[in-house]
Amino acid sequence: MSDDRLLVPVADTPTVRQTVESAVKTALGDSEGYVRFVYVHSPDSSREEEDPTVDPPVKETTEFLNRVVVWARDDAGDREGDLTVETARLGFDDYLFSPEDVAEVLIEDGTAHDVDRVVLDPEYDPGVGAPFLRPLEYELAKFPGLDVEEAPVQARARRTPLLAGSTPIQAGALFFVSFAFYQVLAGTLELFDVVTGAVSATIVAVGLARVTFHTDPTFASLGRTLRLVVYLPYLLYEILKANVQVAAVILHPRLPIDPRLTRVRAAVWGGLPVTTLANSITLTPGTLSVRVDGRTLTVHTLVPAAREGLFDGGLERGVRFVFYGRDAMQIASPRERNDTRVLQPPDEAETTDGNDSEGDVAKLNETGGDGANSNGGDSR
Amino acid sequence: MIERLRVATILVLVLLGLFFTFVSTTGVLRLPDVYSRAHTASQADTLGAGFTLAAVALALGWGTTSYKTVLLLFFIFVTNPTAAHAISRAADEEGIEPWTTDDDRTDEDLLDASQMETDGGDRRGDQQ
Numbered sequence: 487m488s489d490d491r492l493l494v495p496v497a498d499t500p501t502v503r504q505t506v507e508s509a510v511k512t513a514l515g516d517s518e519g520y521v522r523f524v525y526v527h528s529p530d531s532s533r534e535e536e537d538p539t540v541d542p543p544v545k546e547t548t549e550f551l552n553r554v555v556v557w558a559r560d561d562a563g564d565r566e567g568d569l570t571v572e573t574a575r576l577g578f579d580d581y582l583f584s585p586e587d588v589a590e591v592l593i594e595d596g597t598a599h600d601v602d603r604v605v606l607d608p609e610y611d612p613g614v615g616a617p618f619l620r621p622l623e624y625e626l627a628k629f630p631g632l633d634v635e636e637a638p639v640q641a642r643a644r645r646t647p648l649l650a651g652s653t654p655i656q657a658g659a660l661f662f663v664s665f666a667f668y669q670v671l672a673g674t675l676e677l678f679d680v681v682t683g684a685v686s687a688t689i690v691a692v693g694l695a696r697v698t699f700h701t702d703p704t705f706a707s708l709g710r711t712l713r714l715v716v717y718l719p720y721l722l723y724e725i726l727k728a729n730v731q732v733a734a735v736i737l738h739p740r741l742p743i744d745p746r747l748t749r750v751r752a753a754v755w756g757g758l759p760v761t762t763l764a765n766s767i768t769l770t771p772g773t774l775s776v777r778v779d780g781r782t783l784t785v786h787t788l789v790p791a792a793r794e795g796l797f798d799g800g801l802e803r804g805v806r807f808v809f810y811g812r813d814a815m816q817i818a819s820p821r822e823r824n825d826t827r828v829l830q831p832p833d834e835a836e837t838t839d840g841n842d843s844e845g846d847v848a849k850l851n852e853t854g855g856d857g858a859n860s861n862g863g864d865s866r
Numbered sequence: 867m868i869e870r871l872r873v874a875t876i877l878v879l880v881l882l883g884l885f886f887t888f889v890s891t892t893g894v895l896r897l898p899d900v901y902s903r904a905h906t907a908s909q910a911d912t913l914g915a916g917f918t919l920a921a922v923a924l925a926l927g928w929g930t931t932s933y934k935t936v937l938l939l940f941f942i943f944v945t946n947p948t949a950a951h952a953i954s955r956a957a958d959e960e961g962i963e964p965w966t967t968d969d970d971r972t973d974e975d976l977l978d979a980s981q982m983e984t985d986g987g988d989r990r991g992d993q994q
Binding site: 670671673674725726729732733736737741743744745746747764765766768769771772773774775776777784786788 | 885886889892893896897898899901902904905906908912913930933934937943944946947948950951954955957958964965966
């Protein structure tokens with residue numbers, strides 16, 4: 487019976503144990519069963535590790551999934567032989583922004599493995615998106631041909647209201663920032679402005695703290711902000727320099743452009759650092775971030791000089807300086823790390839100056855999809 | 867003397883702003899396809915607006931209005947690349963192929979070519 491093929495997204499929630507049990511029970515209903523446990527990576531789950539060769543959360547996730555498999559086998563008991571368990575990690579190379587994206591990945595994976603039923607842990611939250619986006623259940627339900635059910639677990643899910651879920655530190659930090667911004671705009675510091683500013687900042691802090699911060703701001707974030715202030719003049723200088731280059735090309739009678747799509751695997755992790763880097767790249771004339779998947783940036787480059795600059799990784803070092811401190815700046819450029827690739831190489835051999843990366847191109851090609859391919863799970 | 871220097875600086879900044887806005891417009895007209903146009907539409911504009919706002923700040927003198935122009939500049943620097951990224955990403959999702967030097971198609975040909983594709987240009991699986 488195909489009805490017994492289940493897809494179960496799991497995460498480390500209080501009710502995951504019961505979800506596994508109920509999923510196994512459902513799958514084994516009357517005949518053989520198949521359960522596929524998937525772990526969906528959120529963009530922030532890849533934290534700020536500095537070793538560019540290791541994607542940090544892989545180990546923990548694998549251990550967690552192994553634990554889930556052990557539970558599932560326990561629950562199957564003597565009917566273990568009837569149960570097929572598979573695990574997979576999803577969304578590692580994608581930048582999953584909203585519950586809709588997560589639903590899309592789940593559906594894709596489910597369809598690929600001929601699954602027609604999703605069992606959701608009521609506490610399951612992939613850690614993606616903001617509270618006012620529609621929840622995952624809703625997005626999943628939009629796809630016909632796929633049953634979605636909640637696992638019946640004992641500890642009922644606590645439905646947290648919109649306003650809760652943030653810590654006092656988050657609310658306080660947001661209050662401070664919005665109050666300061668209000669006073670900057672008002673510019674007078676009169677009693678009226680202070681009072682109205684306090685009221686507005688309170689509303690903002692209570693309502694939006696959960697959206698603004700994922701974790702508590704610490705002194706490290708203060709240091710980051712200060713380093714960002716140091717980074718900005720450097721970025722401005724790069725923008726100015728590149729702008730002059732591009733202006734010269736645009737005004738040149740023959741328009742000597744050489745646009746190519748390139749792909750760079752940046753040595754920065756997590757939503758905010760990657761966004762900062764992608765935005766800096768786009769701000770610098772001659773390079774334009776077209777697509778961001780995980781930490782792989784697809785960048786359109788207009789002129790060879792801009793391409794060289796991108797592969798030399800000046801901005802990447804700047805962003806590493808902002809988020810990881812001064813020591814992290816000492817890193818090989820993307821070109822030296824073999825993390826660059828020209829997606830539209832010219833027909834003849836590379837004519838751009840000093841290009842010794844032909845071999846590297848093939849190499850990245852090989853490793854380009856590693857996150858996607860390493861999904862394939864531990865089946866039994 | 868100082869006043870004259872200030873006016874001169876304002877003039878230079880406004881002219882620089884004008885120049886980069888002009889370059890930006892020229893680029894939009896001359897460049898071949900949507901991606902390279904997105905480069906120049908947002909980028910030279912950032913600097914064009916930047917210099918002009920700097921001139922405004924200088925002309926208004928030190929006061930509440932002038933540091934609001936700095937804030938304006940900050941927001942332009944955040945929103946401008948976002949818009950450029952949104953445009954190019956949309957083009958990429960449509961499956962529009964970037965123009966290269968050995969390509970003799972115009973941007974309209976490239977757009978037509980993208981609409982021929984039946985899969986809607988979904989790039990999600992193109993890494994394999």
